[in-house]
Amino acid sequence: MPGPREGIHASDVVEGNAGPRGGVKALPGGAAGRDTIDQSSQDAGTTAKLSLRGVRKSFGDNIVLSGIDLDVAAGEMVCLIGASGSGKSTLLRCINQLEPIDDGVVLLDGQDISEPGLDLGPVRQRIGIVFQSYNLFPHMSALQNVLLAPRRVLRRDSTAEAEALFARFGLAAHMHKYPDQLSGGQQQRVAVIRALAMRPEMMLFDEITAALDPELVGEVLNVLRQLRAEGMTMILATHEMGFARELADRVCFMDGGVIVEQGPPERIFSAPELARTKEFLRSVLR
Ligand SMILES: Nc1ncnc2c1ncn2[C@@H]1O[C@H](COP(=O)(O)OP(=O)(O)O)[C@@H](O)[C@H]1O
Numbered sequence: 001m002p003g004p005r006e007g008i009h010a011s012d013v014v015e016g017n018a019g020p021r022g023g024v025k026a027l028p029g030g031a032a033g034r035d036t037i038d039q040s041s042q043d044a045g046t047t048a049k050l051s052l053r054g055v056r057k058s059f060g061d062n063i064v065l066s067g068i069d070l071d072v073a074a075g076e077m078v079c080l081i082g083a084s085g086s087g088k089s090t091l092l093r094c095i096n097q098l099e100p101i102d103d104g105v106v107l108l109d110g111q112d113i114s115e116p117g118l119d120l121g122p123v124r125q126r127i128g129i130v131f132q133s134y135n136l137f138p139h140m141s142a143l144q145n146v147l148l149a150p151r152r153v154l155r156r157d158s159t160a161e162a163e164a165l166f167a168r169f170g171l172a173a174h175m176h177k178y179p180d181q182l183s184g185g186q187q188q189r190v191a192v193i194r195a196l197a198m199r200p201e202m203m204l205f206d207e208i209t210a211a212l213d214p215e216l217v218g219e220v221l222n223v224l225r226q227l228r229a230e231g232m233t234m235i236l237a238t239h240e241m242g243f244a245r246e247l248a249d250r251v252c253f254m255d256g257g258v259i260v261e262q263g264p265p266e267r268i269f270s271a272p273e274l275a276r277t278k279e280f281l282r283s284v285l286r
């Protein structure tokens with residue numbers, strides 16, 4: 001008897017995106033009557049950096065992700081928007097395998113990283129994640145915080161590399177300070193540097209400006225701006241709609257554990273097609 005995860009195989013998706021979800025789909029007959037709209041920005045034929053197919057996740061009886069399909073191209077910035085509880089954080093955690101998925105598949109460069117029993121150390125090194133709470137160790141300087149994981153996990157002294165990261169993100173003057181000597185925005189930038197010190201191939205950001213005072217949000221968003229310009233592949237759960245509109249290559253609106261509508265930010269924000277998307281945007285863009 002096939003197990004629950006055997007319905008979708010890596011080989012179904014690694015052949016580029018020639019399958020039914022690939023490329024930009026024409027919207028047949030307008031949006032009327034459809035309950036999802038998928039305008040992914042992948043060109044047919046290019047292999048995605050990250051692919052999700054049929055990803056499902058429940059906590060007890062609570063179905064949190066009910067069939068997520070998503071392709072992210074190398075260098076693409078995808079923003080996840082949606083009401084609280086719609087599954088954004090769970091989706092990010094399922095991508096880098098902080099949560100095991102119940103069904104479906106997550107492919108990184110075509111490799112199934114959701115396979116049960118896989119060594120997750122390398123996966124978490126390849127896909128960095130930064131959360132709303134930056135959780136720096138208070139008894140260590142910013143630099144020591146950043147050096148910890150590379151030293152423990154990669155067994156590498158990356159002091160020079162870390163110093164370069166501090167310089168690159170405008171924090172060279174602060175790297176020997178302790179977290180309580182830094183503003184929230186500076187601490188969050190240190191948390192981003194800490195993730196980058198693992199040399200990830202892609203990054204996930206979960207509402208990383210949500211806990212910050214408004215005047216500190218900009219400096220953290222600037223780091224993301226810079227990373228995007230440098231070509232980092234990124235997925236952000238964000239409620240910074242202005243930022244998503246300005247910088248995302250694609251915006252995915254989540255509701256009830258599915259991506260109900262996705263497309264270029266211009267279209268999603270100025271001409272959302274589904275009632276659920278319109279309603280959400282009306283509630284946040286006041
Ligand atoms: N570890 C967990 N255990 C039980 N329920 C969880 C857990 N993580 C998330 N959930 C539930 O999953 C749903 C989606 O949450 P979440 O992914 O955090 O959404 P969002 O980030 O969009 O606010 C919520 O109903 C939440 O209570």
Ligand SMILES: [Mg+2]
Nearest residue numbers: 088089207237
């Ligand atoms: Mg969340």
